[in-house]
Amino acid sequence: MAKKKPKKPSNVIAQNRRASFDYQLLDTFEAGVALSGWEVKSLRMGKADLADSYVLMKNGEAWLLGTHIIPLDTASTHFVTDPTRTRKLLLHKKELSKIVDSTSQKGLTCVCTQMYWKGHLVKARIALAVGKKDHDKRDTEKDRDWNRQKQRIVRDNVKQ
Structure with a gap:
């Protein structure tokens, strides 16, 4: 029996x-x-927790709002910790101007989709986004369910 390779640890902190x-x-x-x-x-x-996080553009800078980082009991005993404070995002000027131009349009917003480690640095993946309508959400759920059913059918056919 071959040995299983150990899984490489994921660098994703939160999605x-x-x-x-x-x-x-x-x-x-x-x-x-x-x-x-x-x-x-x-x-x-x-x-x-990135559940309600979004990016706010203010004075030509990007700020991450709504991100909840729970303080550790052992590490934050002598600090005044605010788990939901606004955090500054570090971007290039061209990226900042592109985000400002896009979010000034009607219907576009900027949300944080992921936080991850890149070496020893914490990075945030942010995305320009357009809100979905209810019928779009239902279509997404139908597609997801159909893909699950297809995988089950293929898996069952392979076993037989």
Whole structure:
């Protein structure tokens, strides 16, 4: 019997799966995130939630709002920790201007879809998005269910 290879650890800290359901994601960007020490320690333990996070453009800078990083009891005893504080996103000027131009249009917004490690740095994947209508969401669910059924049929046929 061959030995199983150990799984490579994933570098994803947190994902916003709800964003791909609620929005049609158009263009993605990779942004650095300005964090304090206790936040990095919490992220190493995987204590982040991106469920309601979005990007706000203010004075030519990008700010990440709604990201919830739960402080560790051991690492944040002598700090005043605010789990939902606004965090600055680090982007190039061309990317910032593209996001500002796009979000100024009607119906476009910018949401955070993922936080991950890139080396020792924390990066955020943000995307320009258009809100889906209810019928689009139902179509997405139907497609997902049909793909599951196809996989089950193929799996059952292979077993026989």
